[in-house]
Amino acid sequence: MADTITAAEPTRRDFLYIATGAVGAVGVAAVAWPFISQMQPDAATIAAGAPVDFDLAPVTEGAIVKLFWRGKLIFVRHRTKDEIASAEKVDVNTLPDPQPDSARVKEGHAQWLVVYGNCTHLGCVPLGHQGHYEGWLCPCHGSVFDTSGRIRQGPAPTNLPVPPYKFVSDTKITIG
Amino acid sequence: MKGHRIMWNKTLAAAGLLTAVAAALALPARAAESGGDSHGGAVPPPISWSFAGPFGTFDQQQLQRGFKVYREVCASCHGLKFLAFRNLADPGGPGFSEGQVKALAAEYKVKDGPNDQGEMFERPGRAADRFPEPFPNEQAAAVANGGKAPPDLSLMAKARTYERGFPWFIFDAFTQFAETGPNYIHAVLTGYEAAPAGFQMPDGGNYNRYFPGHVIAMPKPLNDGQVDYKGPDGKPQAPETIDQYSKDVSAFLMWAAEPKMMARKEIGFKAFIFLIVLAGLVYFVKKKVWAPLHDHPETA
Amino acid sequence: MEGHSTYVPKSGIARWLESRLPIGGLMHSSFIAFPVPRNLNYFWTFGAILMMMLVVQIVTGVVLAMHYTPNAKLAFASVEAIMRDVNFGWLLRYMHANGASMFFIAVYIHIFRGLYYGSYKAPREVLWILGVIIFLLMMATAFMGYVLPWGQMSFWGATVITNLFSAFDEIIPGVGTWIVTLLWGGFAVDNPTLNRFFALHYLLPFMLAGVVILHIWALHHVGQNNPTGVEVKNVRKDTIPFTPYATLKDTVGTVVFLLFFAWFLFYIPNYMGHADNYIEANPSVTPAHIVPEWYFLPFYAILRAIPSKLGGVIAMFSAVLILAAVPWLDTSRVRSASYRPLYRQFFWVFVLVCIGLGYLGAKPPEGGYTIAAQILTFYYFLHFLVILPVLGLVETPRRLPGSIAESVLESTKGGSATAVSAGPAGAVASPQTKG
Numbered sequence A: 001m002a003d004t005i006t007a008a009e010p011t012r013r014d015f016l017y018i019a020t021g022a023v024g025a026v027g028v029a030a031v032a033w034p035f036i037s038q039m040q041p042d043a044a045t046i047a048a049g050a051p052v053d054f055d056l057a058p059v060t061e062g063a064i065v066k067l068f069w070r071g072k073l074i075f076v077r078h079r080t081k082d083e084i085a086s087a088e089k090v091d092v093n094t095l096p097d098p099q100p101d102s103a104r105v106k107e108g109h110a111q112w113l114v115v116y117g118n119c120t121h122l123g124c125v126p127l128g129h130q131g132h133y134e135g136w137l138c139p140c141h142g143s144v145f146d147t148s149g150r151i152r153q154g155p156a157p158t159n160l161p162v163p164p165y166k167f168v169s170d171t172k173i174t175i176g
Numbered sequence B: 001m002k003g004h005r006i007m008w009n010k011t012l013a014a015a016g017l018l019t020a021v022a023a024a025l026a027l028p029a030r031a032a033e034s035g036g037d038s039h040g041g042a043v044p045p046p047i048s049w050s051f052a053g054p055f056g057t058f059d060q061q062q063l064q065r066g067f068k069v070y071r072e073v074c075a076s077c078h079g080l081k082f083l084a085f086r087n088l089a090d091p092g093g094p095g096f097s098e099g100q101v102k103a104l105a106a107e108y109k110v111k112d113g114p115n116d117q118g119e120m121f122e123r124p125g126r127a128a129d130r131f132p133e134p135f136p137n138e139q140a141a142a143v144a145n146g147g148k149a150p151p152d153l154s155l156m157a158k159a160r161t162y163e164r165g166f167p168w169f170i171f172d173a174f175t176q177f178a179e180t181g182p183n184y185i186h187a188v189l190t191g192y193e194a195a196p197a198g199f200q201m202p203d204g205g206n207y208n209r210y211f212p213g214h215v216i217a218m219p220k221p222l223n224d225g226q227v228d229y230k231g232p233d234g235k236p237q238a239p240e241t242i243d244q245y246s247k248d249v250s251a252f253l254m255w256a257a258e259p260k261m262m263a264r265k266e267i268g269f270k271a272f273i274f275l276i277v278l279a280g281l282v283y284f285v286k287k288k289v290w291a292p293l294h295d296h297p298e299t300a
Numbered sequence C: 001m002e003g004h005s006t007y008v009p010k011s012g013i014a015r016w017l018e019s020r021l022p023i024g025g026l027m028h029s030s031f032i033a034f035p036v037p038r039n040l041n042y043f044w045t046f047g048a049i050l051m052m053m054l055v056v057q058i059v060t061g062v063v064l065a066m067h068y069t070p071n072a073k074l075a076f077a078s079v080e081a082i083m084r085d086v087n088f089g090w091l092l093r094y095m096h097a098n099g100a101s102m103f104f105i106a107v108y109i110h111i112f113r114g115l116y117y118g119s120y121k122a123p124r125e126v127l128w129i130l131g132v133i134i135f136l137l138m139m140a141t142a143f144m145g146y147v148l149p150w151g152q153m154s155f156w157g158a159t160v161i162t163n164l165f166s167a168f169d170e171i172i173p174g175v176g177t178w179i180v181t182l183l184w185g186g187f188a189v190d191n192p193t194l195n196r197f198f199a200l201h202y203l204l205p206f207m208l209a210g211v212v213i214l215h216i217w218a219l220h221h222v223g224q225n226n227p228t229g230v231e232v233k234n235v236r237k238d239t240i241p242f243t244p245y246a247t248l249k250d251t252v253g254t255v256v257f258l259l260f261f262a263w264f265l266f267y268i269p270n271y272m273g274h275a276d277n278y279i280e281a282n283p284s285v286t287p288a289h290i291v292p293e294w295y296f297l298p299f300y301a302i303l304r305a306i307p308s309k310l311g312g313v314i315a316m317f318s319a320v321l322i323l324a325a326v327p328w329l330d331t332s333r334v335r336s337a338s339y340r341p342l343y344r345q346f347f348w349v350f351v352l353v354c355i356g357l358g359y360l361g362a363k364p365p366e367g368g369y370t371i372a373a374q375i376l377t378f379y380y381f382l383h384f385l386v387i388l389p390v391l392g393l394v395e396t397p398r399r400l401p402g403s404i405a406e407s408v409l410e411s412t413k414g415g416s417a418t419a420v421s422a423g424p425a426g427a428v429a430s431p432q433t434k435g
Helices: A002-006 A010-037 A043-047 A081-088 B002-034 B060-074 B085-089 B098-106 B138-144 B168-175 B180-190 B242-257 B261-295 C012-020 C023-031 C042-065 C075-084 C089-116 C125-147 C152-170 C175-184 C191-222 C242-267 C294-305 C309-329 C341-361 C367-394 C404-413 C417-421
Strands: A052-055 A064-069 A072-078 A112-116 A151-153 A165-169 A172-175 B109-112 B121-124 C035-037 C239-241
Touching: A010 B261, A010 C089, A052 A064, A112 A172, B060 B242, B085 B098, B180 B242, B261 C089, B261 C242, C012 C023, C023 C191, C023 C242, C035 C242, C042 C089, C042 C191, C042 C242, C075 C089, C089 C125, C089 C242, C089 C294, C089 C341, C125 C152, C125 C191, C125 C294, C125 C309, C152 C175, C152 C191, C152 C309, C175 C191, C239 C242, C294 C309, C294 C341, C294 C367, C309 C367, C341 C367
Parallel strands: none
Antiparallel strands: A052 A172, A064 A072, A072 A112, A165 A172, B109 B121, C035 C239
């Protein structure tokens, strides 16, 4: 019905329809954005991610200390000489995620290993000083990490990542 | 004919009732006006704020001065608990630099903990921290201030108002007047004066022209020349007067209560342009689609 | 109602689905082919506007619930965190808070439109009563939502409104107190109250949405009323398909309403609110003037106008519930006020009375204000209980058009030459009939 009557000027009509549809689509997209963006970390969460200082002095040799940065768990491990040696002597090429121990610690501070504390498989917290390599053993699905936090056996695809940090002094690090 | 008679009578009745309604509404309003001052303060004088109206923006210099007044005068008793130091560097605010904010935060002591020994400890503030409160709890604040805890100022500019009354409250919807809060704060800060003769002033009270009931617990907080407004050139950036201090701190508190105001008005303007264009387009589409109906009402 | 056309699934998948769940046909007959009286004015777009507002409130509400904390110690601060820290949090919260006001503005226009055009008359009584239920659910939802920010008005509003139920003590001693304690989950409005109000505030809108579906179902079963109040006689001549005609008109109305919404949302977002609600709840200090949100003011005025506690509560609830009886209180044969010269005037007086009650609801309950509220409350009930029934008996309505098509022709004849050339619509034949 409508077609037969307005067919005389199809182009102007079509342009109006397309323009309206396009403007409407832009509006829907513009309105959708705040609803998606609100799910991103809010300003307080981002600001709380400011670097935190951590004092290493109280951490005895062989101990693993847990701390949080940006709500994420971090292990600080004071490694023994044996643990350092076993981490360094591995043939890197045999590893599932090849990485030398030296790339995972700061130069001159090999006794300090700082890694994120969630298994790279599905996020459980691995248990320290356990598993075949006496690094970590994840209780959920059996991933085994060595004393450098590298994946050696099990379903985890990668090594425990190293968070950004630096030594402020010999006994103090800043994470973040 | 009979129908007309009834209709006419009913019209009269309706008109009479309308008049009665109008009179009933108007009478008490007038009665209340005459005695208005008894349970309130005087109406605050209107101030011309930079942030009023659809294109209003905060004056960064004014907010910085206002923050200085807050810090040097108000902060010893009044908290600002919903604000974090980082907010001072947020867009649409006083515009301090990240470095300034960091340095400023470090001047404050912030309670943190517990540490590994299970003890709470104090450390220098960080940008992410909220402003520490001046008193550990409300009771402590009350005891230290003659029995009345000084209110937190984070939302003061939105939490205080005064009655606009008919018909002003209707006009306000059209003129977008939304500055009763800062008007009121400015009025109270400048409204200290000697109590009129015969005024019964309770102990610890101060007379204020604009405070509801006129008896305010807070002693006169501001004096001319109290806060240094000197810029790098050694000259004052604004008059060092009670009036100017009050305006500046009111503006600062407006920002503190509504820190996203500038973003709101900017997005609002875009939304308006968009909606007007869309309304126009949709209207013409509707008109076009409906046109054949009007020409040939019998077809559909 | 019989539609303009029937749905024929085009693709194989659609045919497969249609034979198992005829949802395509349902949607098609409800929102595409549904016959709409061709003479609807823009007051009929408020159904679509309300639908949009319900969606806005549910979507923004769900999002706000992701950031809000229903705990008496944390609620106020969590709302401030939404306003200050959450990305676009200020926008979402102001949308939700002003959205509630917009929802009520739209629903009041919708209700008064129904009252003006007699949309509650047979066969639309159930449709109307479902609307009253939606209105009640809206009020309950809005009230509980206003408690959630846990400001001074939230707290004292919750205290005053829940205490209404203690009026039952005047009927059976102890019952009112028992109900109030049950509502509070304690011996005062406190954390348990806030927590359950949050749960119910989240639940009720979905119940409301369910009743909305019934409301639309009832509407589509009996068909829409229209400004003449004359029933559709010939679907082909009197109606047009919902899509594209009504959909486009609804879109125009909706966008214009959004402009109105945006004015408040972006420029005066606290205009409809109360300054006191930016002060955290304090059980030891009541604000000087406690008043509900504007949309409750007329009912609040009625509550305060009655000097007895129980009487006030009964009057207030009756003021809402009496709407459900309107289909039977109005005795007129004619639906639309356009053809009821007397009712039309009383309608506008009633509108003014409602506005007057709203104004008085915001005023302190003293002296002349109370007397004025009592007069207007009396008139409010007089309108429903006396004026409506009597008017229908004594009023002489104007001659109704023979059909919707005829009324459309009459209105276009004056200005448009094309309408005249279109010739008689063939609808004049039927004489005036009962509306």
